[in-house]
Amino acid sequence: MTSPKLILASASPRRRDLLARIGVEPARIAPADIDEDPLEHELPKEYARRIGREKALAGASADGFVLAGDTVVAVGRRILPKAEDEATARKCLELLSGRRHRVLSSVALLSPDGTLREKLNETIVKFKRLSGAELSSYLASGEWEGKAGGYAIQGAAEGLIVSIQGSHSSVMGLPLYETRALLKSAGFAIG
Numbered sequence: 001m002t003s004p005k006l007i008l009a010s011a012s013p014r015r016r017d018l019l020a021r022i023g024v025e026p027a028r029i030a031p032a033d034i035d036e037d038p039l040e041h042e043l044p045k046e047y048a049r050r051i052g053r054e055k056a057l058a059g060a061s062a063d064g065f066v067l068a069g070d071t072v073v074a075v076g077r078r079i080l081p082k083a084e085d086e087a088t089a090r091k092c093l094e095l096l097s098g099r100r101h102r103v104l105s106s107v108a109l110l111s112p113d114g115t116l117r118e119k120l121n122e123t124i125v126k127f128k129r130l131s132g133a134e135l136s137s138y139l140a141s142g143e144w145e146g147k148a149g150g151y152a153i154q155g156a157a158e159g160l161i162v163s164i165q166g167s168h169s170s171v172m173g174l175p176l177y178e179t180r181a182l183l184k185s186a187g188f189a190i191g
């Protein structure tokens with residue numbers, strides 16, 4: 001009998017690269033097309049958990065494990081958007097400048113028998129106070145595009161980050177410690 005395969009329900013190339021670091025190669029990539037709008041009054045942690053879960057459930061498959069995740073940048077109870085344009089990225093970065101914020105990354109794993117397991121990582125990131133020139137130069141890099149909170153730690157933004165308390169992989173999109181633990185507890189063979 002062949003062991004069940006892994007389906008990654010994510011369009012994010014970063015999640016694929018991060019998984020490869022722990023020796024996991026998905027057999028298939030099947031991005032979930034779900035409504036990612038937060039519910040009214042939904043708290044950031046609840047939102048991250050719900051979206052991770054919904055992505056995994058949308059990819060439900062009888063012949064494999066389905067792995068999904070969601071990364072949310074939050075300031076207090078406020079969920080920052082994914083920056084799709086420069087004005088949104090600027091607003092996010094002005095808000096993050098000189099202060100701490102939370103990055104919440106959920107990971108959800110659906111087993112072939114229908115069992116859903118999930119974990120959430122919370123990491124605190126602190127940005128330096130950004131000067132006008134720093135802000136403009138970061139915006140010109142375009143690295144913020146499609147990123148939650150308008151920055152990508154895996155690029156130039158790391159030069160503007162004073163500290164990170166928690167998990168670097170989580171800020172990038174997939175908390176590897178939690179992901180490995182979930183896969184192990186579900187009985188998925190990790191190399």
Ligand SMILES: Cc1cn([C@H]2C[C@H](O)[C@@H](COP(=O)(O)OP(=O)(O)OP(=O)(O)O)O2)c(=O)[nH]c1=O
Nearest residue numbers: 010011012070071147148151152153171172173
């Ligand atoms: C804060 C931060 C976010 N991000 C990215 C990770 C996620 O791709 C994105 C948050 O959006 P997500 O909805 O978590 O992921 P996605 O849209 O890329 O992929 P899919 O929904 O198909 O799984 O922001 C970084 O790459 N680096 C960072 O430092």
